[in-house]
Amino acid sequence: MLAALYFMFLSETLDRSMVSKNYRYNLTLFKEITRFWDMRHTYGWNVTIVNLVGNVICFMPFGFLIPTISKKKICKNVISVTLLAMLFSLGIETAQLLLKVGAFDVDDIFLNTIGGFLGYVTMKFTRVRKHI
Known part of the structure; x- marks a missing residue:
């Protein structure tokens, strides 16, 4: 999780400055995804992959660990875990x-x-594979 937070806050290599005087935001879904994909030859594949795939990979441990370590039944289903991941991400983005x-x-x-x-x-797939 620390890697996810580091990636979220220290992404200056992704065409973002560290600290701004202004509030910076994107409220248009797929705008930045499209920009990174369209600019993959300019930014380089490394930056494109880090931005697009890195955001996914950084939150995979969250979806794997929450149902594994939580004793609460609500944290054991896909909808709850997905919503919790979204809320956690929303918190990071708001910060x-x-x-x-x-x-x-x-x-x-x-x-x-x-x-x-x-x-x-x-997590579910690995649990099913253990019981086969």
């Missing part, structure tokens, strides 16, 4: 906005939520 570090980006929330979902699916 970035309020602190003027990086930018609030709905695309990041979308990608992080997918990561939480895939982490949950991975």
